[in-house]
Structures are given as structure tokens and as C-alpha cells.
Amino acid sequence: MKRAILSAIGFACILHAASTTIWEMNSSAEFIRGRFSNAALDTEGRLRLAPKLTPILTPDQAAIWCLAQAPDGSVYAGTGHRGKLYRVDRSGASSVVWTADQPEIFAVAIDKSGSVYAASSPDGKVYRIRNGKAEEFFAPKAKYIWSLAIAPDGSVFAGTGLPGKVYRIDASGKSELYYDSGQSHVTSLAIDSEGRVLAGTEPNGILYRIDKPNRAFALYNASLPEIRSIVPAADGSIYVAAMGGALLTRMGMQPATAAASPYSITVTASAAGAAAAEPPTGDAQSGAEVKPKTSAPNAPVTPAVVPTASTIETPGVERSALYQIHPDNTVDTLWTSKDENLYDIAAAKNGSLFLATDAQGRVYRFGKDHRAELIAQTNQAETTRLLHTANGLLAATGDSAKLFRLDSDHAASGSYEAPVHDAGTVARWGRVTFRVPEGSVGRIGFETRSGNSARPDTTWSDWSVPVADVANSRIQSPNARYIQWRAELSGANPGISDVTLSYLPQNQPPVVRSISVNSTSQANATAKPSQSSSSATYSITVTDTGEPSTSAQTVGRASTSLIQISWQADDPDNDKLVYNLYFRGEGEREWKLLKANLQENNFNLDGDALADGRYHFRVVASDRLSNDPKSAREAELVSSPILVDNTPPSVTIASHRRSGTDLDVEADAHDAVSPLRRCEYSIDAKPWTLVEAADGVTDSPSERFPIHIANLPPGEHVVVVRVYDAAGNAGLVKLVAR
Secondary structure, three states, rough: OOOOOOOOOOOOOOOOOOOOEEEEEOOOOHHOEEEOOOEOOOOOEEEOEEEEEEEEEEEOEEEEEEEEEEOOOOEEEEEEEEEEEEEEEOOOOEEEEEEEOOOEEEEEEEOOOOOOEEEEOOOOOOEEEEEEEEEEEOOOOOOOOEEEEHHHHHHEEEEEEEEEEEEOOOOOOOOOEEEEEEEEEEEEEEOOOOOOOOEEEEEEOOEEEEEEEEEEEEEEEOOOEEEEEEEOOOOOOEEEEEOOOOOHHHOOOEEEEEEEEOOOOOOOOOOOOOOOOOOOOOOOOOOOOOOOOOOOOOOOOOOOOEOOOOOEEEEEEEEOEEEOOOOOOOEEEEEOOOOEEEEEEOOOOOEEEEEEEEOOOOEEEEEOOOOOEEEOOOOOOOOEEEEEEOEEEEEEEEEEEOOOOOOOEEEOOOOOOOOOOEEEEEEEEEEEEEOOOOOOEEEEEEEEEEOOOOOOOOOOOOOOEEOOOOOHOOOOOOEEEEEEEEEEEEEEEEEEEEEEEEEOOOOOOOEEEEEEEEEEEEOOOOOOOOOOOOOEEEEEEEEEEOOOOOOOOEEEEOOOOOEEEEEEEEEOOOOOOOEEEEEOOOOOOOOOOEEEOOOOOOOEEEHHHHHEEEEEEEEEEEOOOOOOOOOEEEEEOOOOOEEEEOOOOOEEEEEEEEEOOEEEEEEEEEEEOEEEEEEEEEEOOOEEEEOOOOOOOOOOEEEEEEEOOOOOOOOOOEEEEEEOOOOOOOEEEEEEEE
């Protein structure tokens, strides 16, 4: 049948859907996706002013990697990428106390006497700074020194990377290999209440408890590759932060054989609380291929590493987690995130924990109810370290190195910027409403802006004038597809929750994508007339591609025939559609309605209801069932011309002549509507024999068919000639030859 012709469809002016839509934000999970500036978010989804962030150190450095507090209350901060160690005294005055030969200071620790130990990387050493002078204290011959910890007896423990080992150095500077983890990196160290060393590693995410040289117990094997921070609690519990390893790449981790290329190692999870008296080997439990120890007591163990361009983080999977390891070695997962890397944890005396992440440099308070509330956002790339002091919580940041103090007083003002909301199409904005939590005192102003790009840019409108009484004021931003709101908070204790924004989205028109016309019958010839069949089907499909037709399509004649018209349509708004079906014959001016208010996508028409000729069918789809009459939209599609042919060809015998055992017959056939397609003859009801037209091709409405029959036995014979047209209609003629 003929290829479809797509009719051009014109749409009316832009209308608006009749159903008001509400964008509601009422939970902390929804609010956390926004941007905070001196604003905090509690676990109930309430926005309030955050503690005042006071910058106490702004060095000309890229990042602050480590923090430690001295007995006199001063704080030391190690930085990168210029390798400087800063001291901030109790008054807030800061100074550079040491500059390393290497670009990074990843670890700093301070003993009871006030001696400061700082580790430089890469290919660095541990230095001891006393009375303003720095001296080399330990040279581990490792690529990195990630962590330092001071034992109760004053000895210093150092965790290294490439290889991942733990060293013990006494006050005189004498060192020993305390434990070889078999891992690539020892990323974190801590001393528990019994003086045992806790070591976190990468890439298998194993936390070791080391009670004596070369003797360790694997407390936990996390599903994440890097143990980033360890905090022993007074009750014997251990809090552990684990993450996906991205920070090591951020901090410049490089394999020893290729200093310019960071790497990662593929790992698998293993059971919690797995015990290991020796470093793990490359089995299923350890989850990474690591070379086993040799029989020598202190033989080095080299991990198998795989060079790669960068650390890859997979969206939709856990990026970080907070664990609690109880005194009986059971483990609880307290907090996980698929969006944020957990860089550090710090503990307060009341049992609360503070979490530092890379989501715009956020700081969370994790309470005894095991729920995290956002208390501050530094709006830096990441908060790398936390330190709880008597003067308040300190937060160090990366990307642009800063050290903030979270004061007990709240900021005088703050703001919250909601995530961009997609209305799906151009919308007419209504009002913003919100709830004021009990006890809130202060001023709240709302602003909005809108645009038609997914991210706010110069094409968006400016922020509107702040509106205090939003319940009685309509949104002034221009109609658009995207909108964003911002709340300004000021006063003694302002707060908001349960914010809703109403809008009326533009109603989008439906789309009719294709029309198919099929003819079915209970008795007709098939595409191969020489084989008998009880039915035949001929079909045409028109699509909305706009390709022109080159020939008319044909719907055949049958003893009982139906013309089946079906179509495919959809609506961008998922509105319910209703259809009107029309037809128009060639040469006719007006469309005739076949059926109105169809809710199905098909219609059956009696094949005899249309006389022979060419016809078009038109489907008009409307979404009026889901919209008010003023906003309802329509769309239509017209089929290509459909050739209806219910009349078989006329077949006559023009001449016949018998000569001995040969018989020559000439048959003429003519069809008024469609071209002829096939001719065949049968002798005495025997099988049919195909014959072509006299010009060699059967393709015209009128053809002559020469039939030569040889070796015909003497006597009377019946010759039947059958000719088919393009619609499958068959015309027959009989000849009695004697």
C-alpha cells in the first residue's frame, strides 16, 4: 500500500492547563538539595539561622589538610600545595611556624609537652618542631605520610602510603616497623582508651586494631575503599568515617612508578568484624589483589595497583558512610550518603558527633537519635577537617583554604536558596506559602526568579523584590518553565518550614503519531494467489515524518470485508485523549464525520460502505477530558490516499485456436480502479499455471495475456483464466475447448 503523507498541523496560541500544580518542600531530604548561607536545617525540615562562621585563618593556600590543638589552646594547621604549617593562638593571631620542603602537609600531631610533629609529602619526612625550630624526626622512605598519632607514653605513630605501613618512633627518634598492613595506604590513625593503635587503610577499607608489633585484628572491612577518620569514644565504641577514595586523588595521591598519574584499585565488600592476625592476602575476604607476605618476619608487602586516569565515582551508590563499632566488635551503620563524601568526624563531650563533607563544605551535627542536622555550610568545595575545642568547633576547608570557628551565637542574617524546580513546560506562577515553626521570632523575606534554561544564567529574570507577606502576594517573576525561590532570614530566631509554591502549567497539545488502515476479510486471495487461504490482509501506515507518497494504496475486496482504521497518539501531560474520525473522497471538498468521541485508538468500517475510489482519513485528538474548554488542545493527522477497490477485473477471451494437440488462447482483462497484478489458468480444474502479459510485465489496468497449451489430449477441456488486480480482487472467465 501507499506510503503515508503527513498533513501540516497548525497549533493555536499558547494556553494554560486547567489543573493547578503544587511544588512542596517539607522534609530535610528536600531542603538539603538547596544552597545555605548562614542557614541551618534540622532533622524535622525546619530552616533557621546557623551558628556564626568566623574565619580565624585565611592562608594563601589551596587547602588545609590537617588540624591539631596544643596544650596551651593554640591550633596548628597543615596546608597544601605550598607545604606550610600555621599556628593560631587563643586570641586568633596566626603565623607561619614552618615551611616544608615538600608541597603537602597531610598530618600534624602534638604531644603533652607541646612538641609539634608535622609530616610532609610526597617523598617526605616527619619533623619535630620545638621552641620554633624544626628538626628531622623520622624518614620512612614512603611516598606519602598520611597520618600521625601520639601514644600515652609519648611515642609517635606514623601511617604511610605506598607502601601502607605503621611505624612507631620513640622520643629519641628511634623507629620501628610496627605493622605492615599489606594495603596501599594507611590513611588514618587513632589511639583507643587502652593505648592500642587503630589504623584505617585504603583500598580495601579495613580498620585494624594493633595491640603490639606485627599483631593486628581486623575490626571491620567496609564496603567503601577508604577509612578516612577514626574517633574512639569514652565508652569503648569507635566511630569511623569511610568514603570512596576520591579525597586521596584530590590530595594528590600518585603511584611511585608514575608520579603524574593518580590510581584506583577495584575492591569488593567483605563481612563485618573479620579477624586477621596477619595482613590480608588476595582472597575473597580482602576484596583486592594484594601480594602476600613472605616467610621473612619483616618482608615488605607490595600491593597490586592499577593505573587509571582518575578515581571514578558511580552515581546512585553509596559514596560515604559513618559506622559505629561497639566494644563487642559488632558494627552499626549510622549514616550513609549517595551524594556527599564524608571527610572527617569530630566528637563533643556531650556525645554528639560532627561530620564534614564535600557538599559545598557542609558541617552536620549527628545526635544520639542517629539523625544528622545541617548546622553550617562554608560554601567551599569541601570541609576537610574538624576540631572540637573549648572555644568551639573549628572547620577547615579545601579548594580555598580557610579555617572557620562555629560560634555559639547565631548569624545576624542568613539565606536559603531552593533548588531549581522544573514545571515541565511554561507555567503561570501563583503564590508561595510557608509555615513558621513554634517559637520562631524574626523577619522572613521571599524572592523568586524564573527562566527557560535548566540552570540559572544571564537569560533568567532578576530576583524579585523581597516579599514579606507572601500569602497575600502573587509571584512577580515572568512565566517560564523553571523557577527558584530564596528565603532571607533575620532577627532573633527566625524559622520556616513546609514551603509550597503553586503554578498553572501550560497545557501542551497531544500528538497523533501514525494512522494505519487495514482491510481484512473472511474469504479472499492471499499475496500468493496460487495458494488457497480463507482470509487476506492488506495494510498501509502513515506516520508524522512528512515523507511524500509516490503511489496510491489499495484496500481489497472480500466476501465479508472490514476496513480497520487505527492510530497512535500520546499527550506530553499524560492527559486522557478523545478522538474524532473523518474521511473524504478524492475530489470532495468537505470532511465527513465517521465517528465522534472515540476513546479507543481504532475503528472498524464496513468495507462495502465506501465505493471504489481514493480516500483520506483524518484523526483529530483532543485533551478536553482533562482540561477546561478554554485550555483544551487538539492535534490531527491525515492519512495518505487509500485506494478502495471492491470490484474485480473483467476478463474476456479475445480469441482461441486449437491445432492438433496445441491450444492458443488470448485473454483480455481490464480493471476500472487499480492495475492488474497476476494472471493464471487452470485446465480441467488442475493446478494453476502462471502467465505474464503480452508485454512481459503485468502492471497496467488493461492487459492481454497470451496462453499457449501444448500436448493437450483429444476431447473436450475446460480452461479457466483468473486475473487479480492490485487489491486482490479476482475476475474469471471460462473457455470450453473441443
